[in-house]
Amino acid sequence: MTALLEVEDLHVWFDLQDGGELHAVQGVSVGVEPGERLGLVGESGCGKTTTVLALMGLLPPSASASGRVLLEGKDVLAGGEASMRPHRWTDVAIIFQGAMNALNPVQTIGSQIVEAIELHGRARRTAARVQTGELLESVGIPAARADRFPHELSGGMRQRAAIAMALSCHPKVLIADEPTTALDVMVQAQILELLDSLCRDFGLALILVTHDLPVVAQLCDHGAVMYAGEIVERGLVDTLYHAPRHPYTRLLFAATPDLGQEAEEIVSIPGAPPRLDRPLVGCPFRPRCDSAFGPCATARPLLRSVSDVQSAACHLNDLHSGAPG
Amino acid sequence: MSAQTTPLLEVDDLVVHYPVPRGLIGLLRRRPQLAVHAVDGVTLALQPGELVALVGESGCGKTTTAQAVLRLVDPVSGSIRFQGDDITELGMRALRPLRRRMQIVYQDPYESLDPRLRVQATVEEPLLIHGIGRSRAERASLVRNALARAGLSPPELFLERFPHQLSGGQRQRVAIAAALVLDPQLLVADEPVSMLDVSVRAGVLRLLEELKASGLGILMITHDLSTAARFADRIAVMYLGRIVEEGPAGEVVRNPQHPYTKALLSVVPRRDPRMRRRPQILRGETPDAVRIPSGCRFHPRCPIAIDVCTTEDPSLRRPDATQSPRHRAACLLA
Numbered sequence: 001m002t003a004l005l006e007v008e009d010l011h012v013w014f015d016l017q018d019g020g021e022l023h024a025v026q027g028v029s030v031g032v033e034p035g036e037r038l039g040l041v042g043e044s045g046c047g048k049t050t051t052v053l054a055l056m057g058l059l060p061p062s063a064s065a066s067g068r069v070l071l072e073g074k075d076v077l078a079g080g081e082a083s084m085r086p087h088r089w090t091d092v093a094i095i096f097q098g099a100m101n102a103l104n105p106v107q108t109i110g111s112q113i114v115e116a117i118e119l120h121g122r123a124r125r126t127a128a129r130v131q132t133g134e135l136l137e138s139v140g141i142p143a144a145r146a147d148r149f150p151h152e153l154s155g156g157m158r159q160r161a162a163i164a165m166a167l168s169c170h171p172k173v174l175i176a177d178e179p180t181t182a183l184d185v186m187v188q189a190q191i192l193e194l195l196d197s198l199c200r201d202f203g204l205a206l207i208l209v210t211h212d213l214p215v216v217a218q219l220c221d222h223g224a225v226m227y228a229g230e231i232v233e234r235g236l237v238d239t240l241y242h243a244p245r246h247p248y249t250r251l252l253f254a255a256t257p258d259l260g261q262e263a264e265e266i267v268s269i270p271g272a273p274p275r276l277d278r279p280l281v282g283c284p285f286r287p288r289c290d291s292a293f294g295p296c297a298t299a300r301p302l303l304r305s306v307s308d309v310q311s312a313a314c315h316l317n318d319l320h321s322g323a324p325g
Numbered sequence: 326m327s328a329q330t331t332p333l334l335e336v337d338d339l340v341v342h343y344p345v346p347r348g349l350i351g352l353l354r355r356r357p358q359l360a361v362h363a364v365d366g367v368t369l370a371l372q373p374g375e376l377v378a379l380v381g382e383s384g385c386g387k388t389t390t391a392q393a394v395l396r397l398v399d400p401v402s403g404s405i406r407f408q409g410d411d412i413t414e415l416g417m418r419a420l421r422p423l424r425r426r427m428q429i430v431y432q433d434p435y436e437s438l439d440p441r442l443r444v445q446a447t448v449e450e451p452l453l454i455h456g457i458g459r460s461r462a463e464r465a466s467l468v469r470n471a472l473a474r475a476g477l478s479p480p481e482l483f484l485e486r487f488p489h490q491l492s493g494g495q496r497q498r499v500a501i502a503a504a505l506v507l508d509p510q511l512l513v514a515d516e517p518v519s520m521l522d523v524s525v526r527a528g529v530l531r532l533l534e535e536l537k538a539s540g541l542g543i544l545m546i547t548h549d550l551s552t553a554a555r556f557a558d559r560i561a562v563m564y565l566g567r568i569v570e571e572g573p574a575g576e577v578v579r580n581p582q583h584p585y586t587k588a589l590l591s592v593v594p595r596r597d598p599r600m601r602r603r604p605q606i607l608r609g610e611t612p613d614a615v616r617i618p619s620g621c622r623f624h625p626r627c628p629i630a631i632d633v634c635t636t637e638d639p640s641l642r643r644p645d646a647t648q649s650p651r652h653r654a655a656c657l658l659a
Contacts, residue, residue, distance in 0.1 A: 043522040184382040189592035214594035257551040258596040268528035
């Protein structure tokens with residue numbers, strides 16, 4: 001059986017003004033199945049947003065990509081815009097952090113969604129308006145509010161409108177890039193609940209891009225931790241938390257305060273991620289790692305499976321079968 | 326922190342309103358002047374060496390409270406006492422010497438630092454403004470001490486750098502150093518880590534913890550209950566311009582008494598995927614602060630409200646189900 005969406009060995013380079021190149025994504029492979037929820041986690045600059053922009057075919061002209069993006073077995077990256085275009089929004093849709101930026105400020109939310117439906121030839125006029133009303137209701141906006149402008153809505157309602165628009169062509173995969181970062185906790189909870197029900201009720205696959213580990217722990221089945229342009233560990237969120245096999249995953253959790261664990265030491269990770277405009281030697285995480293040893297300085301560890309449900313890119317896993325640290 | 330010492334900061338029944346512009350037509354038609362009730366009766370105390378977290382959603386008035394405490398906005402009524410002295414009515418000139426004793430660190434170190442100034446100049450600027458340090462050498466040594474106190478050591482490594490040559494965590498430490506160089510007694514930290522990457526947040530928070538241990542009083546504004554629970558001595562939860570619950574951090578987190586606090590705590594995502602709970606999600610959004618609901622201002626969203634809640638405005642008092650004498654909640658049913 002072919003996977004719904006599969007990314008294989010994705011690389012993205014950005015041309016820099018001084019003539020150099022920034023290797024933002026360095027061989028990422030991920031996939032999702034219908035109804036599956038994958039969390040793509042990492043700090044700023046780790047390449048998580050670039051990864052999802054690449055698989056939407058939305059990279060800026062200064063970027064070049066290689067690898068394969070397979071939608072139900074068909075490579076949509078190879079043919080460039082021509083091969084991506086029929087699938088964007090109809091098969092894969094995306095919502096961004098600042099919903100205000102995704103919406104046209106001088107058009108009502110309803111007419112923007114009607115436009116999206118008509119443009120993709122899914123319905124016309126009255127039928128499109130009826131569909132828009134249903135879409136808005138399905139994300140928790142009363143249909144009567146279709147004639148509101150984005151600025152008349154609160155941040156949470158705008159994000160709901162952006163989700164409704166992303167769903168207008170019934171995509172199979174929804175990518176959510178930091179969908180709740182600018183929102184208050186209560187509104188965040190409402191949006192996460194909505195995403196959860198969309199996956200459950202419609203079998204929508206979700207790729208959630210975030211820096212917020214607890215959000216992934218609560219909403220996703222699988223997680224992929226990115227560092228310096230590559231996935232350093234992936235697996236079920238439960239194993240990532242309870243039995244991490246990469247020190248970065250373990251340290252990232254340890255740096256996150258948790259309600260109810262107030263006695264616990266919260267430790268930051270010293271140093272900063274490496275620059276990606278020059279070749280990396282050895283393990284990219286080695287300078288910040290608390291358990292680096294011999295081979296880490298010279299050999300770059302590859303992402304290898306350490307169990308049925310987990311892979312990690314760490315030399316410690318070659319050394320012994322237990323969890324590192 | 327004995328009760329006998331004078332609190333560093335005492336805020337009593339503070340009220341701050343922002344007028345809503347009426348426009349010419351509104352003025353001519355004599356429409357009533359409306360106001361945003363940003364802060365609507367806040368009472369708060371902070372001891373030296375104590376970290377109090379002011380928690381709440383956007384628009385609840387936590388930043389306005391902090392600005393009023395620093396006298397950056399003028400209150401309509403209520404009083405602010407700093408080290409026992411009433412500073413509510415002080416004029417600009419009289420405030421100036423006080424300003425060096427109360428400093429603020431903002432949320433975004435990418436915005437709060439002047440990109441054209443080297444670290445040395447950024448941290449020295451407050452000294453020049455307040456006329457502290459007679460010689461350049463004296464100021465330079467104060468700057469180095471402040472950088473070291475903010476965890477940027479050795480200071481020589483950072484003095485000549487520009488903000489763009491620093492990481493986010495280092496930038497925030499420079500902003501903290503620029504506040505510390507005046508040797509303040511009160512530090513207001515407005516969302517000090519929310520713009521920083523997870524891996525460096527803990528370092529900045531632990532710096533605040535160290536500063537607190539050296540006697541600094543810190544008022545931290547945050548929307549992150551997990552951070553407040555871990556790093557604050559006391560938590561004050563704000564809703565629509567009022568503190569609705571306040572008490573020792575552990576007590577508020579483990580034994581919340583106000584339904585708003587309970588709901589807020591229930592929606593905080595946990596690190597452990599096995600700790601998935603049914604969050605108690607409040608419907609709708611915070612009403613706007615122009616038209617405050619009657620009675621208890623939380624009643625339209627409250628899951629347990631009864632008839633009396635629509636008419637009676639509860640005040641902060643010690644709830645029945647609490648062990649701590651310093652735990653207070655503003656709920657008729659607590």
